[in-house]
Amino acid sequence: MSTVAMEQRKKIHPHKFTLWVGIGSILMMFAGLTSAYIVKRNQANWVTFNLPLAFWYSTAAIVLSSVTIFLAGRSFKAREMKQYRNLMLTTIMLGVVFIILQVVGFNELIMQGLGLGKKVSVDFLWIIVLLHAAHVIGGIIALIVRFIKASSSTTRNYTSVPVDVISTYWHFVDILWLYLLVFLIMIR
Template identity: 40%
Template sequence: MEEQLEYIEGAEQPISMHPKKFALWLFIVSVVMVFAGLTSAYIVRQAEGNWLEFNLPEIFYYSTGIIILSSVTMHWAYISAKANNMAMLKLGMTLTTLLGIVFVITQWYSWVALVDRDVYFVGNPSGSFLYVFTGLHALHLISGVIFLIIVLISTLNYKVHSQNMARMEMCTTYWHFLGGLWIYLFMFLLLNH
């Protein structure tokens, strides 16, 4: 009987995760798989020939800087939340939300720049892929901006602090993921256009 009690006492605790965080990670993995499939299809289709070569619009460089800056402000907001520095948390979340909105606007203007260069969604597959990449990323980014707005409202209502970090952690993870995804897509397109 004593041996059984010792065994039970020495049992390890299972690793647990907030169910919403787990769902977020599943969603992130599914998005990674979609973009991995698309970039693979891009490479295969490009190798077949009949591929329009063009330079990426200059606005892509600006939007990349904006998304990197927004990740910095998001991390600043996260650290401020952990330290219960409410003024810096509010400022960080406000800046991140504004930068996210500006990024979405730059994506629109990148499409305008593509049309000015006679690169369309319908026509050569190189343009089609570019619109699909940027459009899908923009769709996910819009959901990220909505998430930022929700967390910003929670922040303004003092519902985000060191004792209530789940929503903030999820938003931070998702926003950094979206930034990393854009950098991946931008580098991929630079190297394979």
Template identity: 45%
Template sequence: MENTLEQEYKQAKRKSAKPMLWVSMISMTMLFAGLTSAYVVSRNRGDWVSFDLPPAFYTSTILIVISSITFMLAKFFIKKDNRQLTTLFLVSTLILGVGFVYFQFEGFKELINSGLFFAGEKSTVKSSFIYGITLAHLAHIAAGLIVLLVVFYNHLVKRYTSLNFLGLELGAIFWHFVDILWIYLFLFFYFIR
């Protein structure tokens, strides 16, 4: 009897996992929609200063796009029960994710070196928005890296197979979400000056 209840609980948990993830991603999307809307409205201020995005943001964008591809490949190979290639692509995704974070902070250094600060006397409305929105995205990337570490650990202890890879799939969905979110933010900052 207990075994049957436990199986029913696990099955119900699996059924609710994706919808709950989608609900949370929708709420995160609303957060960034609000932040970018405030950015658009603030552009009309008299003290708005326009500047180009730091080159490091271009590099970080390339890295996060490649990391989504490597995560897709990890999912592809776990479906084939190829543990070795799944491991390779999960490690690659993790390295690329850390590289993304590194180049985001390099971009912040470039902004500071050009005299643009997050807050204080030398800050501008635009630079404050870019720092704030990017830092909010980095918080989601940090969550994505934690998810990736959990997925990697679960893969190492052989919890995923071609028949049971829900955790890896959920991790991939979230990772693709933060990837798409950054591409949106990057293009937004690039075109809305």
């Protein structure tokens, strides 16, 4: 193998580089929000509350979706396209279930009188979780695009870069949710 070819293999793909820059930005945003949460919890009107049970079920859905997208990536690389499409569809459905369960959880909070604008601690929860949900919705949209492309009879592109990018992003939002859930439980 020539030196130039070996150097090319060592370089990160531009899409993967962009993804990691984006992940770094998202991490900084959530680090700022969780830091502000810690600082603000010493205010007089801070209230503690239990997280809705639906948040726990949504956690199971997003963790399971990480398993399905991992298996989808393996299926893609093995050129098992039917299995890949089925696993992508399952990941999309689990992502939608996650969002639905988050909405159910927020409805639970509203029923307890803990809606947005009621208490600072609840406002932080709303902001942090809704921002995370927005990133999950973005991931669902990307998954749908990949699914449509995989289902198209005219598209026959077998590069794994887009699959790797969406898989990495999806695992990231999964791990981010686990961090946020643990944070919200420990720092109440």
